[in-house]
Structures are given as C-alpha cells and as structure tokens.
Amino acid sequence: MIYFDNNATTSLHPEVLKEMLPFLTTQQGNPASNHTFGRKAHTAIEEAREKVADSVNAHPSQVIFTSSGTESNNTIINGIAKAYSNSHFGYSSIEHPCVSEPIKSLAYQGFKTTEIPVNSEGMFHVADVNEETKKSLTFLSVMMANNETGVIQNIAEIADWAKKNDIQFHTDAVQALGKIKVDFEGLDIDAMTISSHKIYGPQGIAALIVNKKIDLFPHMQGGGQERGLRSGTENIAAIIGFGKACERSSQNIVTFSEKVKHLNSILEKALFDLGAVIFCKKSHRLSNTTFFSFKNIDGSTLLTALDRKGFAIASGSACSSKSSEPSHVLLSMGVDLDLAQGALRVSLGLESTENEINDFIETLKDEVNRLKQLTAVAA
Numbered sequence: 001m002i003y004f005d006n007n008a009t010t011s012l013h014p015e016v017l018k019e020m021l022p023f024l025t026t027q028q029g030n031p032a033s034n035h036t037f038g039r040k041a042h043t044a045i046e047e048a049r050e051k052v053a054d055s056v057n058a059h060p061s062q063v064i065f066t067s068s069g070t071e072s073n074n075t076i077i078n079g080i081a082k083a084y085s086n087s088h089f090g091y092s093s094i095e096h097p098c099v100s101e102p103i104k105s106l107a108y109q110g111f112k113t114t115e116i117p118v119n120s121e122g123m124f125h126v127a128d129v130n131e132e133t134k135k136s137l138t139f140l141s142v143m144m145a146n147n148e149t150g151v152i153q154n155i156a157e158i159a160d161w162a163k164k165n166d167i168q169f170h171t172d173a174v175q176a177l178g179k180i181k182v183d184f185e186g187l188d189i190d191a192m193t194i195s196s197h198k199i200y201g202p203q204g205i206a207a208l209i210v211n212k213k214i215d216l217f218p219h220m221q222g223g224g225q226e227r228g229l230r231s232g233t234e235n236i237a238a239i240i241g242f243g244k245a246c247e248r249s250s251q252n253i254v255t256f257s258e259k260v261k262h263l264n265s266i267l268e269k270a271l272f273d274l275g276a277v278i279f280c281k282k283s284h285r286l287s288n289t290t291f292f293s294f295k296n297i298d299g300s301t302l303l304t305a306l307d308r309k310g311f312a313i314a315s316g317s318a319c320s321s322k323s324s325e326p327s328h329v330l331l332s333m334g335v336d337l338d339l340a341q342g343a344l345r346v347s348l349g350l351e352s353t354e355n356e357i358n359d360f361i362e363t364l365k366d367e368v369n370r371l372k373q374l375t376a377v378a379a
Helices: 014-020 036-055 069-083 097-109 131-136 155-163 236-273 299-307 328-332 339-343 354-378
Strands: 063-066 088-094 112-116 139-140 168-172 191-195 207-209 289-293 344-347
Touching: 014 236, 036 063, 036 236, 063 069, 069 088, 069 097, 069 139, 069 168, 069 191, 069 207, 088 097, 088 131, 097 112, 097 344, 112 131, 155 168, 236 289, 236 354, 299 344, 299 354
Parallel strands: 088 112, 088 139, 139 168, 168 191
Antiparallel strands: 063 207, 191 207, 289 344
C-alpha cells in the first residue's frame, strides 16, 4: 500500500519514537510532583517546549500544549470570546471547520461573526474586507497554508494590516509547519496553532502559541497547568515526541521541500496530460500538495478504485472525508459543483519516491480511462 495522504497525518518517525519510549515505559513521574521522578518529567517537558518554540521562533513561555489543533483553535477562539465580551470575529471562507465552526457558534451567544471570501485562486486579500467589517472587527483568523489546496497565504501582509486596524490576529499553521518557514515573532502575530502529527510526531499533542499580551480565558480549568490556560496532567511522552519532531522538521525543511517539489512536478505534468484540472495552479502552494479533479468523473468512485489498487489518497480534508458534500474550500473559490464533487488530493511525504509516483500515474491513467468508458456507455 502506497501512502499519499500526509496532510491528513504522517507516520511516527523512528527517532521520535526512540525519544518517547523512556516516558512510555520507565519514567512514571507526574510533572507536578516534587520528587525526583516528577522533577525529571517537568524538566523533559520544558526542554521539549524549548524545541517547539525554537521551531517557530517563539519564546518557550508562549507555548501552550494542547491535545490537538482543534483544541488549540477552540482555545483561542473561546478564550478570546470569554475575555472580550464585545468581540467581532472574522475568518476566511477556507478555514478548517475547527476554526469556522466555533466562530459560527459564537453567533448564538450574541457575538458578531463574519466569513470573509477568498478569490478564485484561494487567496485571502485584505482589500476584500469591506469597510463596515473592518471598522468593527476585533479578531481575525486566516490559515497559513490550506490543507486541501496547499495555498500559502501572505500572512505577513495580513498580520500587518490587522495590527494597523487594532485587530487580534490568529493563524492556523498546522499544515505549514515542517513544509515552509514559520516565524511567530517575525510575523508579529497574536496567536498561532501547530500540531505534532503533521510533522512525523505523535498524534494527540499540539500547541497554541500565544503572545502574552493577549488576555485569554482558560479553556480548561483545574490544576493550573500550561500557565493556567490548559489544566490537566500533561501527556509527557507525546510532548517529548512533539519536541523531537519539531527539532527534526526544522533541520530537514529545505531537503524535504526540494524532494517533494521534484516529485510533485512529475505528478502534475502527468495530471495535466491526462486532462485533470489542478486547483490553484497560479497560487504559491505547499510543494507536497496537489488538489485535482477530472470532469465527469466522481471523486469518491475514483478514490475507492485507487484504494483497491493500493494507493491511499484523499478527497480533501480528512475531517470531512466521510461526508458526501463537496469541498467547502473549492465552493468558496467559485469552483463548479460537479468539478468540486470530483476533487482528490495527493499529499506527499518523507517516504514518497519517484517509483511510487510513476506507479500511481500509470494506475490513475488506467482507472480514469476505465471510468470514462463506463460513463460513455451509461450515456
């Protein structure tokens, strides 16, 4: 089985597992305990925190560990809502549901919320924010890189605009980490979400990077862990793994990017020759991500056929893969409904090879031709 769904999750790297193992087997101390075991656990967490902070150019005190990117996004959104009662929340129309859904739910609590559109290439432009919205907007969330199309936003420009208009700015950088440079301090943003399992770390651990000048109401209350913002005994082994994964991704980002860029160029040339529509072709995209569709071919049917032939790809976001609805990202870009319904995503990773790409292309060619013939017969 060949795995081409690395934007959904990555494998656990052996170096990461090796770092985690002592805390899964022999190190049983609670980080809050004052004995030797507890102190060792606490020290290990703080060392991991430093590695995570270094990977995004943040201060360790700005790193709040959570269980997932979803929790991180909910923490910043609901934490701001509880701390600032008159907030007006804005978000781009291509955000992951773990950003858009909690913001939408705030409307039922009396908060003003606004979805801001992107253009046909999936890009968010501050010029598209109307004057009325700009005057009252107090919080804005725009993802750094889209999980489906791979489009990379101009976060520096958006952050600068937000600061000039006194708007708190958050970016979901879950897909960007490990693929492009992520610079929290350099971008001068208020909050950022990152996750471990997208960079060959363990699942079940993520972080919210928060500028300490932001008042944030705790999402979970209890023992006061994570600066009082996320109570609960820390997942020590996962945090250690996250730290190691961040360290590795920072060291290998250029090598990784060059490798998958080469493989993706082979893939996209073949897709073009097969007549596929590649979405956001003109935009700056993650080098490992290709989102495409064939006219008059159902995406779920093709996905199933490829799976049976030994290729694991996606129909978009893993979180919405069980839904029969077309990609909300593509629809917000104005893509035709039928074309959006057929969309498939290939996201390459460390283990991807040129032989795998070539095998995939040949299998895809056969399956596309087979489905086209079936469609012609049915017509």
